[in-house]
Amino acid sequence: MATVSATASRSRRKRFSVGRFAAWVAMVIALLVTLFPFLWMIRTAFSTTRSLPSSPSSLLPADFTWGAFQRVLGLGSRAQAIAEGGSGASVNFWLYLRNSFVYAGAITLGQVFFCAMAAYAFARLRWPGRNVVFGIFLSALLVPPIFTSLPNFVLMKNLGLINTFPGMILPTFLMTPFAIFFLRQFFLGISREIEESAALDGAGPWRTFFGIVLPMSTAPVTTLCILTFITAWNDYFWPLLVGNNEQTRVLTVALGVFRSQTPAGSPDWAGLMAATLVAALPILVLFIAFARKIIDSIGYSGVK
């Protein structure tokens, strides 16, 4: 009996190894396809645009230089920029960077704060019509953003908030269905006894929420903060509509403008890639710091 199962497992392992090898090869190819463009982005960002055409397929930077970054961040001189193949046009990257932080930061703070309270209300407080209202919230997950952006735009226009930060931030400042859904799932999992004992000790709903439930939920709240920040940082459509002047332009919109300003025939590729790299950097740093949280949250929010 023992020998039979031993040979069976051995033959199975053998059959596996060919298949496993093929599987690993497929996996490595997938990884390459995923990561190689990033490598190429870095490589291009350190090249000079002038020397790119002469060595278009070398893995190393063509004519290594920090010039593209200096160009993007407004540190280099105009003459130097033109010598390296830049357009010489100035972009106020620091301002856009600040705008992106203001935009994404404010949305993150507001959204997480208000959604935490709403999610708690949906999870714990009993009030008539709660489930109906929650159902409506959930179905709003499927509403395409464009459907709400037009009326929102008209609203912001009538409020005179076009090209101001409040106008850009307001629509998502108070809530998104996803954030409420995400936190409610977690709040439902907190055991009721803790809250009941808090109530027995005389804590009201406010006290229970801020003193007990929120501190217990730091993990999901942080995750939600990160996810919200990344989403807001990457927003393009809404900031393009509402914040398209110099003062409120965020990085994504600025990149679009930067791209359309470069001459069609010979774009400043090194500059473009350096700019995209700078724009992606905060997200990459966040991701490296919180990789596990972000990855785990996807399974969690997706399947439940």
Add this chain to the structure above:
Amino acid sequence: MTIEYVLINIGLQTVLAVGLAVLMDRLTKSTLLRGALLLPWLISNVIAAMLWFWLLDYQIGLVNQVVEFFGGHPTAFFGDERFAIPTIALVNVWRHMGYTALLVFAGLQTIPRYVYEAASIDGSSEWNSFWHITLPLLRPVLAMVLVLTVTGSFQVFDTVAVTTRGGPVNVTRVIQYYIFQKAFGEGQFGYASALSVILFAIVGILAAAQLRLLRAGESDLA
């Protein structure tokens, strides 16, 4: 135009993502690897579009260099009427593949191992197990993934706005870009709003139909 995009995007994305997820499930649970696959999803559409715009450049883009190296003719991926939509679809597949794969991967974790053990004792091959066990049990997750990708792909805008802007000859004028043009380019808010209501209706009906057809609410895992 939008339809073509949606079909390419969803077909490829779902197949690739399921493949990747199964590979991840069988080979490794490494967080590093999952993180690497997720990377494109974290950067913004604008950045992804820009990056591929450069990689696919007609004159000195890397992809065309490779094509020429193997004796092909360089292709203007974004500039050619035939290729523009598939190219944009592929860029978005690249960006979303890892994310979708992780969703499916999470679904795979809910399938108990003993089902596979029982199948292999009964002599089922890996391949058979995949078709007759994994896919059917994964149905609720797949349904959700499909609904998400369908609603998502009808709203492609960023990539188009950054790269082709509806051109060449309007072949990449996807619905959301058209709405944007109508409203903000031509000031026809009424017309644009009507379009977006129609888009909403289409997406809603599709989502409802998918959920119904795939019986998303019930799992076969009794």
